[in-house]
Amino acid sequence: MSIRVLAIDDSRTIREMLRHTLTEGGFEVHVAEDGIDGIEKLPGIAPDVVITDINMPRMDGFGVIDTIRAAAEYAGLPILVLTTESAQDLKDRARRSGATGWIVKPFDDAKLIGTIRRITVA
Amino acid sequence: MSTANDIRQTFFQECDELLEALDDGLSEIDDGIADATFSIDTVNAVFRAVHSIKGGAAAFGLDALVHFAHQFETVLDAMRSGQLQATEEGMKICHRAADHLNDLVAAGRENRELDAGSGPDIAARLAGLVAMPESAPAPTPPVSGEGGFGFAPLSLDLGAITQDSGQTTFVIAFRPHRALYASGNDTALILRELDEMGVLTVEVATEGLPDFDAIEAGEAYLSWTLRLVTEESEGAVRDVFEFVEGMCDLQIEAVADAPAGAEIPLPAAPETPVAAPVGAPPAPPPAPAQSRDKPAEAEGPKATVRVNLDLVDRLINMVGELVINQAVLTQCVKDAGLLDRGDLSTSLAEFRNLARDIQESVMAIRAQSVKPLFQRMARIVREAAELSGKETEFVTEGEATEVDKTIIERLVDPLTHMIRNAVDHGLESPQDRLAAGKPATGRVTLSAAHRSGRVLIEVSDDGAGINRPKVFQIAVEKGLIPPESQLKDAEIDNLLFMPGFSTASQVSNLSGRGVGMDVVRSAIQKLGGRVSIQSQRGKGTTMSISLPLTLAVLDGMVVDVAGQTMVVPITAIVETLRPKPEDIHALGADNLVVSVRNKLVPVIDLGVVFGHRGAPASISDMVVLLVESDSHTSWALAVDQIFDQRQVVIKGLESNYGHVPGVAAATILGDGNIALIIDPEETAHRSGAAIDPGELALLDEV
Amino acid sequence: MTTATHVQPGVRELVTFRVGDQDFCIDIMMVREIRGWSPATILPHAPKYVLGVINLRGSVVPIVDLSARLGLGPSVPDDRHVIVIAVIGTQATGFLVSAVADIIAVDASEVQPTPDVTSEATRNFIEGVIVTRERMLRVLDIQTVLPKVAETAEAS
Numbered sequence: 001m002s003i004r005v006l007a008i009d010d011s012r013t014i015r016e017m018l019r020h021t022l023t024e025g026g027f028e029v030h031v032a033e034d035g036i037d038g039i040e041k042l043p044g045i046a047p048d049v050v051i052t053d054i055n056m057p058r059m060d061g062f063g064v065i066d067t068i069r070a071a072a073e074y075a076g077l078p079i080l081v082l083t084t085e086s087a088q089d090l091k092d093r094a095r096r097s098g099a100t101g102w103i104v105k106p107f108d109d110a111k112l113i114g115t116i117r118r119i120t121v122a
Numbered sequence: 123m124s125t126a127n128d129i130r131q132t133f134f135q136e137c138d139e140l141l142e143a144l145d146d147g148l149s150e151i152d153d154g155i156a157d158a159t160f161s162i163d164t165v166n167a168v169f170r171a172v173h174s175i176k177g178g179a180a181a182f183g184l185d186a187l188v189h190f191a192h193q194f195e196t197v198l199d200a201m202r203s204g205q206l207q208a209t210e211e212g213m214k215i216c217h218r219a220a221d222h223l224n225d226l227v228a229a230g231r232e233n234r235e236l237d238a239g240s241g242p243d244i245a246a247r248l249a250g251l252v253a254m255p256e257s258a259p260a261p262t263p264p265v266s267g268e269g270g271f272g273f274a275p276l277s278l279d280l281g282a283i284t285q286d287s288g289q290t291t292f293v294i295a296f297r298p299h300r301a302l303y304a305s306g307n308d309t310a311l312i313l314r315e316l317d318e319m320g321v322l323t324v325e326v327a328t329e330g331l332p333d334f335d336a337i338e339a340g341e342a343y344l345s346w347t348l349r350l351v352t353e354e355s356e357g358a359v360r361d362v363f364e365f366v367e368g369m370c371d372l373q374i375e376a377v378a379d380a381p382a383g384a385e386i387p388l389p390a391a392p393e394t395p396v397a398a399p400v401g402a403p404p405a406p407p408p409a410p411a412q413s414r415d416k417p418a419e420a421e422g423p424k425a426t427v428r429v430n431l432d433l434v435d436r437l438i439n440m441v442g443e444l445v446i447n448q449a450v451l452t453q454c455v456k457d458a459g460l461l462d463r464g465d466l467s468t469s470l471a472e473f474r475n476l477a478r479d480i481q482e483s484v485m486a487i488r489a490q491s492v493k494p495l496f497q498r499m500a501r502i503v504r505e506a507a508e509l510s511g512k513e514t515e516f517v518t519e520g521e522a523t524e525v526d527k528t529i530i531e532r533l534v535d536p537l538t539h540m541i542r543n544a545v546d547h548g549l550e551s552p553q554d555r556l557a558a559g560k561p562a563t564g565r566v567t568l569s570a571a572h573r574s575g576r577v578l579i580e581v582s583d584d585g586a587g588i589n590r591p592k593v594f595q596i597a598v599e600k601g602l603i604p605p606e607s608q609l610k611d612a613e614i615d616n617l618l619f620m621p622g623f624s625t626a627s628q629v630s631n632l633s634g635r636g637v638g639m640d641v642v643r644s645a646i647q648k649l650g651g652r653v654s655i656q657s658q659r660g661k662g663t664t665m666s667i668s669l670p671l672t673l674a675v676l677d678g679m680v681v682d683v684a685g686q687t688m689v690v691p692i693t694a695i696v697e698t699l700r701p702k703p704e705d706i707h708a709l710g711a712d713n714l715v716v717s718v719r720n721k722l723v724p725v726i727d728l729g730v731v732f733g734h735r736g737a738p739a740s741i742s743d744m745v746v747l748l749v750e751s752d753s754h755t756s757w758a759l760a761v762d763q764i765f766d767q768r769q770v771v772i773k774g775l776e777s778n779y780g781h782v783p784g785v786a787a788a789t790i791l792g793d794g795n796i797a798l799i800i801d802p803e804e805t806a807h808r809s810g811a812a813i814d815p816g817e818l819a820l821l822d823e824v
Numbered sequence: 825m826t827t828a829t830h831v832q833p834g835v836r837e838l839v840t841f842r843v844g845d846q847d848f849c850i851d852i853m854m855v856r857e858i859r860g861w862s863p864a865t866i867l868p869h870a871p872k873y874v875l876g877v878i879n880l881r882g883s884v885v886p887i888v889d890l891s892a893r894l895g896l897g898p899s900v901p902d903d904r905h906v907i908v909i910a911v912i913g914t915q916a917t918g919f920l921v922s923a924v925a926d927i928i929a930v931d932a933s934e935v936q937p938t939p940d941v942t943s944e945a946t947r948n949f950i951e952g953v954i955v956t957r958e959r960m961l962r963v964l965d966i967q968t969v970l971p972k973v974a975e976t977a978e979a980s
Contacts, residue, residue, distance in 0.1 A: 010170065010174065011136065011174040011177055011178060012132055012135075012136045013129060013132050013133040013136050013174070013177075013178035013181070014174075014177060014178065014181075016128070016129045016132045017129055017181060020125070020126070020129060023498065024497065024498065024501050025501070026501060026505070055169070055170055055173055056170070057163075057166070057167065057170065069304070075304075076303065076306050076308070077306055078306040078307070078308075079306055084173070084176065084177050084180070092368075095305065095365075095367075095368065095369070098304065098305055098306075099305065099306075100305050100306035100307050100365060101307070101364070101365035102365075105177050105180060105181070106177070106180040106181035107181075118311060118315055118362075118365075119306065119307065119308070119311060119365070120311070439882070442882070443882050446882070686865070686866055687865075731868075732866075732868035732869075733866075733868050733869070734866065734868075773882075773883070773884045774884070775877070775884055777883075777914065777915065778883065778884060778885050778886055778915050778916050778917065779867070779877070779884070779886040779971065780971075782867055782868060782869060782870070783868070783869050784868060784869070785867075785868065788865075788877065788884045790879050790882065790884075794879055795863075795865060795879065796864075796865040796877050796878065796879050796884055797865065798865065798867070798868070
């Protein structure tokens, strides 16, 4: 069984990149277009890891994290935040919000895959 | 799945949409600026548009675009946070900035630099709005490399105390807090990662552990003392804890001397493939997968529209109906005796041609190049090469070949299996290759080509070829063939496709997983395809898959089977013949064979097989369709007569009913009635006339 | 089917039909259309009660002889027979019946448990009965009368 990833990003380009890179990396990739879409797709996909952008319409990445962390059935689900900035305060904010880790855009393929493997039980 | 170039196109398509949204948003703000009625959502949307352009641009190394988008974004960010008031003057600058962004996107699309022009002026005026240094560097490091996603430079921290061996021992005290688990991080995974970096010894302190009854889910009770001997730097070790910083007590110390502690192997290392000797240099990476195809020429982005796939499928269905309707109409005209009216038959012929053309055009919408599929296979080769320790060169040919999207999707699993097989079983170990006078690096070739209305996909390796004596022996041991069977080489090769051939003893853990080549074959057959195998001892093995271009239509021979109209796929038919009575021989109590050019072929009366008649009819009154399986086994399907030969639209039986043995699908004939499309191989196997190769050998001797 | 709009809560609309000499009904929401009998293309290796498949505006729909399916003996289909096309989920199936009577509205509470007197053969296929002055209507459990493909594939 390959690791199932739910990637949430409002940018089609980033979604395509994530899909491409992660599919190449042997993951099963599902995508959602914003936080609400992601949360709605979550039960159907039952991902092993969620990757989410922060800035999105309807529901942002922090909303995604809050919603997932508030649901008992998703306890321990790893969530990676995609940030454009590598600034420390954004990392801190991601961590405080309950994210498992983060990926800085533009991401490096090997590092992205390594990061997902790091936080998932393969 | 898309390639880097496809994604680049997606990016520019999306830029167009985002720029449009940006324009719309700015105009909306303009309209509401006097009475402050514009919505904060609009400002947010405008910000996101610029932000998304920046994010994508960074990935493609479009530095000028990234830089300017960042400046623009800073202004919009200030506006949405309320630090900056939207003014008419400010909005003018924003519009100018949007225009400039547009120019930068256009320049990026065409791979050219933009003349400085008004850029610096606009940047300066943007900067003036928020009082930021005009030359503020974009915070995202630009990534170079056209089309690719690039690699961020990796800084190497060699500050730690190194031993002679180039290894460092780190002592790590690690006590996770509850928050660590709540954030989805997992101690076991951290330990796994450390374990992969070198030799890890682990001590767990359980003093903190309360009585069992008092244990609370989610609470953190344990602490670890870890000793890691590794070539990695302290920075790399710290990186492992990057995500859990602040959610644990952590001390990492490099120690000069490493007393050999009790070695406790870690249980949580499922990914470590082979136990590499301690201190051994890292294994050389498997040869990079190469593509012999010329890199895609830098072609300008094609104008495209994005369409929901459901719409395309609906269109394909409707065109299918149209083709059927055309056939019905032709039938009506014929029945009315009007077909000899010149103008009418000319119009009908035109109608038929148009319907065909529309059908082909619509099918082409679903067609995709096999390139993404092949790229995925490159990954499989790398993994398989790494796991099996075989250096492998991967060559692809005909990546631009287009096939129906659904077929491509459903090829992933069988092809993955075949590729793994080629590396795992096909190629020899580097030592054996050298001993055989071959280069140490083996080669696996994946090719695609259009051939006479079908797609041919081949997986070949330059390995040792099939070990036929061994295959024969295994087949005997499994009871698949009698020990005294006399088999030709091709027949032995085809034993690999027999259900029950693959077993743990034969399949290594790499390609194994209990899936045999029979599963591959049935997956291909479900797509209307055939698999065959050619192998030459010492030279290698080639597996060929022949597939239809689409799943929606097939060329069929319309036949009469005891009063029922049925369709036999033409691709399966080698020839049709009317056997002479002296060519028909009885074999055993109720089996017949027909001799075709000195070869005896078992006869299958389709009427009997499908229950349309009780007793076999006289074969000499019938027409025989000679069909050949992928395994080169032949059968003679006996039918009452041949009506017609035509393209038929495939209609599934599965959605409303289920699988019917020996039947591949259904179609709707010109008269509106349904005819079943026969699956010749399954029919043969079910009829009992499917003879195993051992029996075939006996037949040959008759 | 827009008939549901004026229906009161708790009221079910049922299509009633005859099979042999018995009266049955199914929920109208499941019925897509009712059409006359036309010969079907025989499905090999199918259970005896599957008469074959017909072309319903481009889709291939199997036809079940309800009388045979319910253990009331096989029908000899002719022009007087009627096919009720029912859709269960996304699956369309046609049921051959002797005649369609009418559409009735009953309160859900009028559906009674199946009495013991009903023959064993049909009881498994019935979710309840509705008793009126002149007749007993058997409410068909449509799921149970769908053809079971896998179990009968080898029956022939």
